[in-house]
Amino acid sequence: MRKAIRRLLLSFLVITMALCTGGCWNRKEVNTIMIVLGVGIDRLSDNRVEVTVQLYNSTTSGPGGNSGNQGEGSGGGKIQSSTGQTMVISASGTTTYDAVNHLQRKLSRTLFWGHSKTIIFGEQAAKKGIKMDMDFFLRFSQTRERTRVLVGKGTARSYLEARPLVEATSALGIMVLVEQQYGIDRNLKDLAEGLLGESHAVALPLLHFEGGVNGREDIKSLQGCALIHNGFMKSTLDTEKTRGMLWAENHSRWIKMPVSVGEGEFVNLQPLRSTAGFEPSIEKGVWKLEVEIRAELVVLQNASALTLDDPHVIKRVERDANKLIIRDVEKTMSDLQELNVDALQVAQMFHRKYPKEFNKVQKQWDKVFPTIKITAKAECRIARTGMYTNT
Amino acid sequence: MNRGTLSTVQLMVMMYFTIVTTAILVVPANTAAAAGTDMWFSPLWALPSGLLSFYAAYRTHCYFPGLTPVQYFPKIMGKFMGKLVGIPYLLILFFMCSLVAREYSEFITGPFLDQTPILVVTGTVMAVCAYAIYKGPVVLGRMSLLFIFPFVGLLLLAVILLYPVMEPRNALPMLEFGIMPSIRASYVAQGWLAEFAFVSNFLPMLPTNSKPLKPMVGSILMVIITLIVVNTLSLFLFSVLNKELNFPFLVALRFISYANFFEHLEAAGMVIWVSTLIVKLSVFYYIVVTNVSDWFGMKDYRPLIVPLGGIVLVTSIFMVPNQETLARVLATAVPFLFLVFFLAVPTLVWWFVALRSRLSSKKAAPS
């Protein structure tokens, strides 16, 4: 027994020693990694891919840490410091990974992608195709399917470099913008599903700069969406034209609804919640899609002479609101059909209901989609008129 | 040597883990490739396979109570033939045990410890399993009972936390190409459920008056339900992406995000999965060791633990060159082997034994 114990202890010792000397293979101490908060992908004029990352800079806060990280990089990119706790650096390469590799070589610490919140594609990058980039982010085990994906007007890099207005870092700020449902919400999984699904199309939220406070152009906002088809950005829709998509995806909370009730008179409504229903049908060879939006609204401002304690008046406002929604949805749908980008996955809807019919046309979906008759229906209910009835 | 006793509940949970631990890794991706949107109910077609392989093992056991397969083969076919038949049986067991070890190391070195040598990854878990079976199969039974709670908790947690992002409409269209794709897709699940024949190694350990039939059928149903839950979860989350993913359930856990705080739970899920894998690998390891010791007619299986473990370890490293080959083998050859060795062979053995005993009783009756 005693011998057995001695043998056990000895083997434990040997194993531990072997493990320790062999190295702790996957160990990465927190102070040997650089936490990537956001990624930007741009295409340079010579068609090289430029990857920009926003990194958390933990050295600045500690005593003796310095924030001067300026200098010229060797891999064909620039290193530039940003304000506060983050720094933004970029590098270019022939492919995404090539650029990431160059980026990594500039740093003494390993990049850690597990907390990357956003992936921003620059306009040029989106136009020249994002499928290859997507492949890298999906294949790489550190990046997450939950990472928000956006397209930025201009270069992706500028958004990461921009100073955040409220949140600690701009990458985080952009993620919060998306979470607030100001626009559509797409993550890496949605992107892959869209591009690999029946329609091969997807819409991504579009980032803009807005004239900022004190003349600084640092305020980013979500305005509209970018339409990606087969991996290439085909076009963009502005905020107004995206509204239909928001209704269709139940992201209606911040849609503005000024119901016009007369010359210059408005009742401002806010959607509390909404649900969208889609009813595809094929009648005598005619493909139809009916979109039905049900919404619950509250009155936020009554800038009109109407008295809202009258049920008839409420009915009338509701009717007008319905029209507004129908207009929004139909506008978006017709735009999508015009551009022939099935970003709302109409193909999937038909596939689910009419698998046989759909499978016949699956190959020529691009020809079928623009011919579908899309109609919208809306049914609003004004739930509350606010704390005061008349003021 | 008395190997201890197991209760029927322990055996039920132990067999559940023996099937389900690797099945939840392998089955969803493979089913998705063949069945598409019908993947969620496809595991149901594996039910007959599980029931039959268990029932055959059980009935044969009734003719030879207290004996393991390698011990009753000689009684059926004569000493020499019995031992001879035992050899391929032992080899397939070796192969399976190495396969489980390899699946583990692929799973760990893929998304988690990619720089750690495979020898260390497999070696450590084999050492833990060796310790477990050194302590006896009773410990395995108790361990299963203990680990069932975190495992079921993990499944429930995943379902609850992922509920908001699940898209039930992904299950449409149903039966797009008829019922055949879902049946064909259940091939892998059928192979896995055939492993229920392993129960013949543990039936002798039950108390003599126990009735394992109902609990074991319960165990088979539990496996099917778990696979359906996991498949449904993957389908509702990833629809078309499923067939592209190596480990859909793992990615599902990655996808959890609750209040921006409970995020990226795949490592926690991995912890629970590894604990159940220890049960599974130990069961396979134990079966290999005891069958070899029974084949040689040894009294105690313990001296074999370390040498056989070493062989399994080495085989697991060299059996396939890479992850792609492993995935291909798991989707094609392995279920076939399982179905042959753990469904067809036990059923034939059962029929043979039943026929022989009926004949001999008829012969005995007139005289």
Next chain:
Amino acid sequence: MEPNPQDIPIDPKLSVTLPKLKVLFADSSDVVIHPFRVDRSLDGLLVYVENLSDMERLERGVLQPLRGLTREEVLTEGFLEANLPIGKVQAVTKQKEAVMSILSGNPVLFVDGLPYALTLGLASWNQRSIEQSSGENVVRGSQESFVETLATNLSILRRRLRTPNLKTPTVTTGLLAETSLAIAYLQHTATPELVDEVMRRLQAIRFDSLLESGMVEELIQDNPYSPFPQLLSTERPDVVTAHLLEGRVAIFTEGTPFVLIAPGNFFSFMQSPEDYDNAWKGTVSRLIRYLFLIIALLMPAAYVAIVTFHQEMIPTSLLLTIANTREQIPFPVLVEALLMEIMFEALREAGLRLPKQVGSAVSIVGALVIGQAAISAGLVSPPMVMVVAITGIASFMVPHYAMSIPLRMLRFPIMIISGILGLVGFVLAFAVVIIHMLSLTSFGLPYFSLQRTAELEDTLLRTRLNRVQNRTFLSGRLEKHQSMFEKNRSSNNAGKKENGR
């Protein structure tokens, strides 16, 4: 062959006995050998140990009455036993018995011509009074605890269990100096197999002298190499009573207030007597205790694994905070954790051993060393201090001290392996601990098993009292699994043979 010294009978001639005793007790200043004479012609001898016997009663109850007796009366068999005004008088015929009686405080009376000696039950010595338990405190419930005297302890127990079914046979053991052990059990409640097994193991002990119940525990447990305690040791009479009612056996050792309860079970180490005084609310404190048991064992390891391998699991804002605090720390997380945990263990050990007067000094220095100063010196990060502090508190939440020792001990290997293989190592190391615990038995009873759901009601949970009461808890559950013990005993005996010579 020399006759066994235990069996040498007492010589009736005092002239033989007296020199023997004088030799035996030479240089023993506390042993009084007092010759006297009865009826002018009959020699008597009274031997006792000073201060171990009640001197006054010896005077009044033995010496005075003896003076008034005649020679014939004294030499009549049975006369003295019946007539001395003392409660307990016993005749012994063996020398060994007489000597043991003297040493345990009972004076022995030899009379010339009688082939036996009389032991007088006058043992009485200064003993610690029954005080409050120092190790196991409760807010509500009995406050008394056992003392160092075996007889007193048995009396405390008897007072609580007034039933003739309470049996307390004694065993004496010890090669150089003897120690009295007593076991206590409730007849018809404890299974006879268990009682026999306990008796068998106690009688099998071959050891120089047993100083504390911990030594007894080590010598009779199933698996002496396990870090986990396999017998419950307690100084609370109510705990012993409760366990006896469950059908367990208590082992009392002379000279220590700590009583062993066999068989031990993992869950009984996690019970506090107070759980039973708080109705079902005891469940809450129990669950918290189990939670912190796990924290005490695993938290530093989990922290090391997650912070060095799985940073993605940490919420982003928390990770950024940790990144800030760790920036200037010179050590890897594993080394940092080991350092801090070892420091904490050192402080705890120092706090236990040090004289009361300097206690505050250590706690002040300790708090500074592993707290504020270490952080401001940039040696450790604040989250690490938090982890160590929480782990420390958690390890004190285990109601039975013996159970917190393996927790603190096993923390280190789990931490090291987690530092090498991350959460994979973490779960593997934890699995080894679990496998070990699941394979443990105590007197054949599985240490860690919830084979029946009914047991849940008084282990993890504590449901209604009428459901918890479960007298047949142990019956039919004992496995014949004593191989470890048998092996241990044979090697023990072999060792003794060499020493004993």
